[in-house]
Amino acid sequence: MTGEDARRALADLVARVHDQPDRIAVLFPAAARRVSRGAGPSGDPDGVLGPTLEDLVRLELLRACAAATAPGPFADEVSDLYHHGDSGERRAVLRGLGLLDPAAAPLARELMADALRTNDTRLVAAAVGGPAADLLDLHAWRQAVLKCLFTGVPLAGVRGVPERVDAELVRMCADYAEERERAGRPVPDDVHLVLGHSPDDEHTEA
Structure with a gap:
């Protein structure tokens, strides 16, 4: 499919979702096949x-659905798309959590927590890379950073690094690095994005 063909296909899907928001349940899974798939601007085909x-295509469908649906029903749709989707669909939903109304923050946290319980680096990266990650309390966010270190998700893509780094996270990451060294295992270079940050304790979040 040429670039122009893909743009037309996307425009058609967006229009259909805008006119009939409940159609996203059918069109969302088929988006990659109907429009485009592969590496995005980052060059990483795994996302x-x-x-x-395909993430970008599905995000456009989510935006169309959000624009045409009340906040409550949209949140229900997002939940259904995540829980009934495959890993690629879940990744796109996680990247689109910022489209939810603030009242749906508990749902956003629930879906991010679910993704962070997996060892699927694609889901972990999507959960911590978007604006919805700001909804994680500091304890959950620290644990997410450690999860990224354990699974190999680059910390450069974690929202809040280095802005939210505090003394406790520095300590946790230092302990992690020391344990790796004692075990004769390599320490990810990314850990220095945290260890190289010297937060002022008096500004540490509770």
Whole structure:
């Protein structure tokens, strides 16, 4: 499919979702096949370093649905798309959580927590890379950073690094690095994005 064909296909899907928002349940899974798939601007076809083309397509469908649906029903749709979707669909939903109304923050936290319980680096990266990650309390966010270190998700893509780094996270990451060294295992270079940050304790979040 040429670029022009893909743009027309996307425009058609967006228009259909805008006119009939409940159609997203059918069109969302088929978006990659109907429009485009592959590496996005990051060049990573797995979607760890940034959204893939299919992620971007599905995000457009989510935006169309959000624009045409009341906040409550849209949140229900997002929940259904995540829980009934495959890993690629879930990744796109996670990247689109910022479209939810603030009242749906508990849902956003629930879906991010679910993704962070997995070892799927694509889901972990999507959960921590978007604006919805700001909804994680500091304890959950620290744990998410450690999860990224354990699974190999680059910390450069974690929202809040280094702005939210505090003394406790520095300590946790230092302990992690020391444990790796004692075990004779390599320490990810990314850990220095935290260890190289010297937060002022008096500004540490509770």
